[in-house]
Amino acid sequence: MEGNTTLYALPKPEVVLRWREQTTDDFRFCFKFPATISHQAALRHCDDLVTEFLTRMSPLAPRIGQYWLQLPATFGPRELPALWHFLDSLPGEFNYGVEVRHPQFFAKGEEEQTLNRGLHQRGVNRVILDSRPVHAARPHSEAIRDAQRKKT
Template sequence: MRLHVGCAMWSHRAWPGHGLPPHERLRDYAARCTAVEGNTTFYATPARQTVANWAEQTDPDFRFVLKLPKTVTHERRLTDVDAPLRAFLDAIEPLGPRADTLWIQLPGSFGPADVATLGRFLRRLPTTHRYAVEVRHPAFFTDTATAAGLEAVLAAVAAEWIPFDTTAFFASPPTSDAERDAWTKKPRLPLRTTALTDRPIVRYLGRDATERTVEGWQRWVDLTVGWLREGRSPTMFVHTPDNADAPTLARRFHDEIRARVPELAPLPEPIPVEPLTLF
């Protein structure tokens, strides 16, 4: 039984590790959180040596949930993608078990008529990885038959459906520049809380105010406790509009779960970025 928690990135100017050399920031992050969203791989497939450096900075049980390149998911829409997919899989090979789940984020225009294409794509993927799909077409959330059809395609290959919960964020108007910016960019979709596999993954967007963020994730506390007691090992990614406090919030979420599931292993204690002094 394990709960992994993390953020949308491993480096941010507001975080303690930002003062470290770039090649040390992931190591510092991994001493605070146990998973990270691999959003950068959406824009470009990294060099294999770069990925090897990521592996060197993390323990084998650290989880990278890496997004497939946009060439595969958005530009070619899962069709005729053998070459870019092969290049991506080769590049991330040094991560070994750290590449826990590969994340297939699909555009909002990818709708019910495209589910068959998704099914063909999933069936051709190597079984060396787990896979999780994030959809943004409203029909998958509002039409029961459409949702059931997607679930069946995912279940056939033991793939997860990743919800991006923005309901707490959109519950009231924005109050800061960061919130106003996120208001125009983040998807506004109905809440989905069903896990399909033993490794559910949740993306949660809170608010700038900590109390609002914590209030909004209480449903996920209850669900995560239930998943753990069922023997599942979930991963929770905490976002806020500016992400300044995201690692602290991710750790707080883990603490709330551990208060109700005491047998859950604690998170690592962060290593101070600067050496301690007597004065």
């Protein structure tokens, strides 16, 4: 199950414990790193934030399928050294996935190849979200307009 809520806020400890109580041992979560790490800090100088997040989620450690790093569209090829440094600093006992949104990472050029090669070398999954259906919808409601803004 994708844990999208962790992108927006760190869950309270009692919520994490409730999630553990409500699931069986074979259930797997895929929690997103908080935006304070991926968006505001842009993966830089965020060791304390990462430690806080992983510590908070630790009651669910046996049920983590992967931790998911969703990067903003502004995070482009020039930022890859920060991504490599961040990924290399993470604990090795978990699986990780990275979702990029910068257009150059989808252009089938050297930038995309460099991204894919770096992820592969580190054993990190590439998460791909096809947001075209979201943008193809006519924005007849505030919910659709909001989704379109968030998926750029």
